[in-house]
Amino acid sequence: MSNITISLPDGSSRELPGGSTALDLAASIGSGLRKAAVAASIDGVEADLTVPLVDGNVVALITNDTDAGRHVLRHSTAHVLAQAVTQLYPGAKFTIGPAIENGFYYDFDLPDGKTFTDDDLGVIEKQMKEIVKQNQPFTRSEHSMAEAKELFADQPYKVEIIERVESADADAEDAGEVSGDGIISAYRNTDEFIDMCVGPHVPSTGKLAFFKLQRVSGSYWRGNEKGPQLQRVYGTAWESKQALAGHLHQLEEALKRDHRKLAVEQDLLSFPSKLGGGLAVWHPKGATIRKLMEDYSRQRHENGGYEFVYTPHLANANLFETSGHLDFYADGMYPPMEMDNGTYYPKPMNCPMHCLIFDSRQRSYRELPLRLFELGTVYRYERAGTLHGLMRIRGFTQDDSHIYCTQEQLAGEVAGLLDFVLSVLRAFGFDEFTFNLSTRDPEKSVGTDEIWETATTALRDALDSHGLEYAVKEGDAAFYGPKIDIDVRDAIGRSWQLSTIQADFQLPERFDLEYVGADNNRHRPIMLHRALMGSIERFFGVLVEHYAGAFPTWLAPVQVRVLPVATPHEEYAHEVVDRLRSAGARVDMVAADDGLGKRIRNGKVEKLPYVLVVGDDDVAARTVGVNVRADMQSEGAPDVERDVPLDDFVCRFEGEVAEATDAALQA
Structure with missing residues (x-):
């Protein structure tokens, strides 16, 4: 040959x-x-x-050390999981087992109503390791629809997927299972086990040595709560022992930093069951941080030439018909409320109402760019199984801005928005970013190819002009236009999607927005959607986990706590509190009802930046003992600074906060 x-x-x-x-x-x-x-x-x-x-x-x-390679590893490991389960539980039916971020899962319908427990994971994992040890080859085969249905005759969920493909009803959930070209591919490990899949897979199971099953949960077939209830097993798989260990360590750190846990420990907010799922109430300390975040956002937008607006929490259905949300976003909206003067919906977005503000009177090109800003609360229906603290919530507030500009102004506005977004994220302690450019999904979008190309090019040019590396997410854009999503990396290496910039030629068209140009003719503006923090609630949750609850001094709800050693020192402690409060500090005092050691430990658990202790010598000399939070201590500095003059500490505190605040505002 x-x-x-x-x-x-x-x-x-x-x-x-x-x-x-x-x-x-x-x-x-x-x-x-x-x-x-x-x-x-x-x-x-x-x-x-x-x-x-x-x-x-x-x-x-x-x-195996690339994102694409890890995806192959994880999907292959999911097959081994299904193989192990069918060996251990004869009669088990397997459904789908995709690779997901950092891992994989597989859903099973177990015989006799059995449910998995965490104790079962060790047994399943042991069986998987035996399959890996045997180094079984993954052998691909291709079949017609009829052949595939016969091949998987004892697996009803696989047969259903094949029938959906036959009827052209396949969706994204089926994407990893079938190619949609009339041919069904399958991978066989042994004579006893075969699974339907597009692939690719590793050559043999021996490539899959580094994995860990993590947890079990219930799920529904195709997410339909009226459908069969399944058992889902989650796992993670990596290319090396070190990579697996690193990921498991990150998960341990994430558990310690879980914002739901820290919110309770630090009395920041709560999710009362009587309130309903996906809704939070903010306690005074959490509300203090939120106010600081929102005040900062308002100040930055005021400095940036934005106009402040307010809009109501619900609107007539006609508004969302005009905007297109009822056509493209109805599943994410709450059910309608039938009133005597029409049908109303809680708003899922602020943008349609901002379009009404633009359209409230005739606009001139001299007013553009017109930058509207609102801290607007929106409501989106999330399924109960997807709710996750502040990260996935049903009612939240966006630092939402919509910019109306001419086509000539578009590139400059997008470039300026990139600078604005990055400066805000840096102000809150983030310095590692990932950029994604999302392009059109022809099946779920409106507008001409030419308009989409113009908008996409403007976003791409802005990223290129900043010298930023970015990934292209094909078909992931909003229905009205392409977007740039900006992810941040937190203190333990996790990625969070926070900020977004979206170009929109569609809503100005749908709302018939116009401005009078220099030529005295009417023109259509371009609309930019932009959120910096995204959701205030979600951004807060990310901050809690990024800092592990140890907020920088300028953001801390209580910046300084004063502890008198004993009751006779309380009068001076109150003087210290008053002096600090007059300097703008958020300060409290805990009386000497408990031992000093316990009160100091409590301050450390609450992760307060400063705990001041005052005793006999301090009263006489007007000094304080300064306990600085561990992460704020200079290298080689003592754990406790004794005999610090009160005026010196106040000046030091004022300087630290002023420097941080000025840096944030000028970022």
Whole structure:
């Protein structure tokens, strides 16, 4: 057989014997690459390493330490999970098992109404390790619809997926299972186990040594609460022992930082069951931080040339019909309220009402860009199973802005918004960012190709002009226009999507918005949607976890606590409180009803920036003993600074807060 020539991503080429596979290509380059490779991209299509190559193929090898490679590892491990469960629980039906961020899951319908417990995870994991030890090959096969239904005749959920494909009713949930081209692909590990899947998969189970099953939960088939109830097993899989250990350590840290736990410990907010799911009440300390966040946002927007507006919490259905939300977003809205003068909905977005403000009178090009800003509360229906503290909530407030500009102003406004967004995020302690450009989904969008191309180009040019690296998320845009999403990385390496900039040519069209140009003709403005913090509630939750509850002094709800050693020192302690309060500090005093050690420990648990202790010597000399929170101490500084003159501490405190506040406002 004659040799074939394969092109590599760097432009080089490699000659291989005819019939060689991508795995042979990896081996020809080096043993390390052969070991690390888990799949390949052949002419832009991901495929198994065992696929024979042909002359002229362009091949990129996918290694296990990349996002794409980890996706292959995790999806392959999900198959092994399903195999283990069917071996341990004869008669179990398996549904879908996708790779997800940092892991995978698989849903099962167990016989005789059995439910998994956490104790079962160890048994299942042991069986999975036995399958891995056997180094079973993943063998791909392709089948017609009829053949596939016969092959999976004992797996009703798989048959249902095939029938949905036959009827052209497949959706994103089926995407990892079938290709939709009339051919069903499947992967067999042994004669006893086969699963339906598009792939690719690792060559054999021996590549899957580093995984951990994490938890079990209930779920519903296709998320339908009226459908069959299933058992879901979650796990994580990585390319090495070190990577797995690092991820598990991060999860331990995340548990310690869980904002729901810290909110209770620090008396910030709560989620009363009587209030209903996905709704929070803010306690005084949490409300103090929120006020500081909102005050900061207002000040930055005022400095940035924004106009403040307010809009109501509900609106007539006609508004959302005009905006398109009832066509494209109805599932995320609360049910309508039938009133004597029409149908009303709680608003899921502020943008339609801002369009009404723009349209309230004739506008001139001299007014543009018109930047409207609102801390607007919106309501979105989230299923009970998706709620998660402040991170996924049903009522929340957005620091929402809508900018109306000319097409000539668009690029400059987007570039300015990028600077604005990054400065705000940096002010709150974030300095690592990821940028994503989301493009049109033709099936879930409105507007012409030309308009979408103009808007997408403007966003792309703004990212390019800032020299920012970004990923393109095909089809992930809002229905009315493309967007830039900005993710931040927190103190323990997790990524959070917070800020967004969205270009919109559609709502100005739908609301017939116009301005009078310099040529005295009427023109359509372009609309930019922009949120910096996104949701105030979610941003607060991320901050709690980022700082592990140890807020910087300028944000802390209680900045200083004063502790008298004993009752005779309380009069001076009150003087210290008054002096600090007059300097603008948020300060309290805890009387000497408990021992000093216990009160100091309580201050540390609450993660207060400063705890001041005053005793006999301090009363006489007008000094304080300063306990500084551990993360704020200078290297080599003592745990307690004794005999610090009160005036010196006040000056130091004022300087620290002023410096932080000024830096935040000027960021």
